[in-house]
Amino acid sequence: MAWTWFHRLGSSPWVYRFSGTLLRFLLPLAIAMIVLGCIWGIAFTPPDFRQGNSYRIIYIHVPVSVVSLAGYYVMAVAGAVSLIWRLKVADMAMRVAAPIGAVLTFLALLTGAVWGKPTWGTFWVWDARITSMVVLLFLYLGVFALYEAFDNKTLASKACAILSLVGTVNIPIIYKSVDWWYSLHQPASIKFTGESTIDPSMLYPLLWMIVAVYLLYACLLLLGLRVTLLESEAKTAWARKVVMEVK
């Protein structure tokens, strides 16, 4: 009984239909939350006592950074499931997660550089946090490129899964880099234990945006998964039926 949902994941038409139902709710919700969160962060939060208005990039920078780290675990866990159970959907999820994660990591680096110039006085510094984020970007791009480099796609999936699993070591390093080493990047303001060092009036829209970007990530992953499903099963009757219906 407990395993029926897992076996359903083995059925491509079921995954396609179920993800379609999910997206009907998730996608409008994610977009609405992001729009509202941006308005909240830009127009209805106070300026910072030292940085003025430039701190507002936090409402993009922190959510995309958080989800770029979480997304790596999504990719690695999907890779592990595809290695152990040979589940096709998990393999596809791993491949789809790589470019999405790369874009999020790139956005985190870009918004950080834009914020760094007026705050620190420089766009870039090779401290532990920023360097480990660059490594994360290369890991995502590496998984993406590695898959394309193999002609034998079964082998490609295995290699990608192992690379994503090895790369998980980087995630706690990124997260703790500002505590373990002297860096220019400040430590986290949102704390799991103890009081956060960001005023509640600024914290709530930030938490809102983090949830919104998580939802957007889920939508992008599902959308990518559906396209990959259709592509890989283009010759089957159910995929043809789906495409004909859309036409």
Add this chain to the structure above:
Amino acid sequence: MHPKRKKRLIVVLAVVVLSSAGVGLVSYGLRGNINLFYPPADVVAGKAPVGQSIRLGGMVVEGSIQRSDTSLDVRFEVTDYAGTVPVKYSGILPDLFDEGQGVVAAGQLDGEGVFLAHEVLAKHDENYMPPEVAEALEAAGKKQ
């Protein structure tokens, strides 16, 4: 669990654990090189190399900033409350540079323990609050 899958699960866990241990050991071994800057205490203790390009990080001592009237030359002291290093710099300082605030300076130590900086960056801390809250905190602090 199917024995074949169990075996693959063990392999997956081994890959994660062993690669983490490897990277952990390497970064522990290289921890000195991963640090972006030397704290003033290390500079005072003579742990920082003289005449080489290094970074110094800490707090700007209150009341230590001396600006030249005729040029962009500025002198200030950087402390971590365990040691204090005087810094000489000529150039434009970031907006957030101020007394009592974090700073990371790149440059060289001269023979007399003065840090000659060619770049000064402001190190922002993790505190975010509206100006009114900051004023209220300051007012409360002054009363004590």
